[in-house]
Amino acid sequence: MRTIHVGYPIEKIIQQNSEPSVMALGFFDGVHLGHQEIIKSAKAIADQKNLQLAVMTFYPHPSTVINKGEQITRYLTPLPVKEKMFKKLGVDLLYVVKFERKTAKVSHKDFVDDYLYGLHCRHAVAGFDYTYGFKGEGNMAQLNLDAEGRFGVTTVEKMEKHSHKVSSTLLRELISSGQVEHVPSYLGGRYEMQGVLRQENHQYRMYIDADYFLPSPGTYEVTLKNGPVVTKGMCEVSSSDRPGALTISTFYDLPFEDHAPIQLLWENFIADYDMNTFHAQLPLDEMELSISE
Incomplete structure (x- = not known):
């Protein structure tokens, strides 16, 4: 191309x-x-x-x-x-x-x-x-x-799915309210980001394009992929994060080499950034979809 x-x-x-x-x-x-x-x-x-x-x-x-x-x-x-x-x-x-x-x-x-x-x-x-x-x-x-x-x-x-027009606006509404689990119905797959993973002080930082649209602050279950190698982890999104960097912890020993190219797939919301028991998400049927794309 x-x-x-x-x-x-x-x-x-x-x-x-x-x-x-x-x-x-x-x-x-x-x-x-x-x-x-x-x-x-x-x-x-x-x-x-x-x-x-x-x-x-x-x-x-x-x-x-x-x-x-x-x-x-x-x-x-x-x-x-x-x-x-x-x-x-x-x-x-x-x-x-x-x-x-x-x-x-x-x-x-x-x-x-x-x-x-x-x-x-x-x-x-x-x-x-x-x-x-x-x-x-x-x-x-x-x-x-x-x-x-x-x-x-x-x-x-x-094109409509579940009585909603498939649009970039809808996807941004879902992601910005933490409802990443609903994204595949309209996107055709998990919301995905590409970047490079580095270990820093017993944690991992994933460096991504600073232009990516991030989910609302909170903790999310994520999948990390490098070719056929896959592992699960948690990603914390904070409003204080510097653009282009995400903090990730894994459930198991990380199977990737340092500086490895990684695909991150957003799976589910776990808790808001302060680990409170509820997170104020808009119900899908109450979203206002006023911008067409």
Whole structure:
């Protein structure tokens, strides 16, 4: 997979060297089941048309530039992790658009002309709630108009599980309230982080990308994996932790070498950080899901 970083205005050489593709559109934080459905739909069309499979995403999250609603600065999948996941899903080309103030001002029509048609998109695929262009004025109905017959458009409908829309917003709500055990229903697997484990003063520290979105403070049961080697442990999350470092204790002697690359899977909440007997978690059915992604 090739990763191509794109700014504004888009460089002509990037447009000239772009390959005809079917392009999946979205921010794709978490690459959850709904995102995977979008990419699978795009891949099926790409295979049928014998075209490259492309994904276009943005970095950083548009909310860091557009002063509207919650500002998202931590991610379920930091960009390097997201790249690995796209590669596993068979993506050939990844376009990462740098999102800044001048990008936010691009009209929906210019966005389609420069970033889709200009990059030789032959078919665009996105979720039903995808928006683009200045103030999000472009939506999937508008995309059909802006395409002007130059490329096809496919809309992937809303995916629901347990009467909830599968979304990055829902996953953040679950994780931020400590309900990591509910995540697999929407993500397709345990919430996972990748990092390096080091022993420090009879404890272990796992060093991760500082951009990861952490669960609420508390103690969690976790699984640690290095290839086929797996062990269980506890991870303490504190609001005083420095970004990019987690404190971990294991139930058994650690089977990994120091500085080993580790996958950490969040299993269950055990107790809040002060080890009190209850933890104020929001019931799943009471969560307000107001932001679509």
